[in-house]
């Protein structure tokens with residue numbers, strides 16, 4: 001059997017390797033000849049994946065025709081994955097559902113209409129230079145983000161009309177569409193889940209640790225278990241994701257989502273997409289914390305011909321955290337020794353790409369932090385995990401540069 005990969009970034013490598021282990025022949029496509037997933041595949045093609053017709057030209061050939069499109073992290077052009085699924089009748093996200101979840105404006109419009117997303121949103125079309133801030137309702141703080149963004153690119157929070165005017169609206173016109181929406185206060189969560197025959201199943205709820213506003217970039221995730229204390233919120237997340245899936249048209253696909261717990265202990269959906277989560281979650285943290293290797297289970301589900309049983313049932317594990325290196329405005333003078341750390345702390349994984357002499361700037365988006373590496377810890381409570389994270393930070397020698 002054959003698997004296609006649409007978008008062969010480094011984040012596709014894990015799924016490609018798992019597909020090969022399952023005996024699939026992997027055909028990878030990406031517009032960038034240097035995309036790292038291309039050399040991991042059995043056959044690869046450099047092609048503009050933004051254009052489904054060009055992708056069909058390749059996949060229509062008998063020797064390339066896919067039985068499944070592998071679930072890999074990808075941004076806007078998840079729509080091409082949907083188009084390929086539609087064309088060959090494959091199990092996975094449809095083009096229509098992919099189009100809705102990758103368009104922040106459409107996603108809001110449809111959910112809001114169905115009572116599933118209580119926020120205000122203004123669309124600022126590319127090239128236009130209205131509105132000025134006085135035309136917006138008093139809805140501060142607001143979040144400004146590109147309509148088709150991902151990885152926190154260009155996302156910023158503004159607290160007042162004056163600030164929005166000064167730091168954003170003055171820069172108009174922009175060359176892409178932007179959304180200006182109400183910023184919902186509360187702690188943030190991540191969701192890994194799956195739709196099986198239209199039914200939503202939660203694989204892992206993650207508590208997100210963010211840098212302070214205005215950037216609120218994610219610097220870590222805790223596993224959140226369904227305990228007595230939070231089962232109400234947990235169950236509301238499941239219920240909301242089911243309704244969103246019904247509304248958007250998710251039937252047979254993995255999803256990840258960003259959610260805020262609002263002041264009434266209710267989940268507010270920021271966004272969801274029909275693909276596995278990046279940031280070393282789908283390939284590392286989510287399997288560790290939930291016991292479910294979601295991409296492997298999805299491939300088995302999508303291909304009954306493999307004759308392998310699948311299960312998305314999470315096996316509750318202890319409390320874990322995946323932490324990224326969020327040091328800001330420092331020069332790294334010393335990096336601790338991995339072996340020593342492993343002896344001292346309950347580390348389950350350690351990958352540090354920092355080296356002495358490196359200068360680390362501000363963390364403003366995914367790109368500015370994710371390349372630095374990560375580590376995973378397990379402990380009895382989130383409080384204990386935080387203590388270990390502080391201790392690990394103090395094992396580095398960092399010199400402030402500002």
Ligand SMILES: Nc1ncnc2c1ncn2[C@@H]1O[C@H](COP(=O)(O)OP(=O)(O)O)[C@@H](O)[C@H]1O
Nearest residue numbers: 143149150151152153155182183184216258271
């Ligand atoms: N309406 C909102 N209320 C509160 N926080 C938000 C809102 N929209 C975005 N954010 C914050 O900004 C981050 C990035 O926004 P998101 O819409 O997920 O864009 P991206 O596709 O780039 O990840 C979110 O993870 C969250 O921290």
Ligand SMILES: [Mg+2]
Nearest residue numbers: 151152258271
């Ligand atoms: Mg997001």
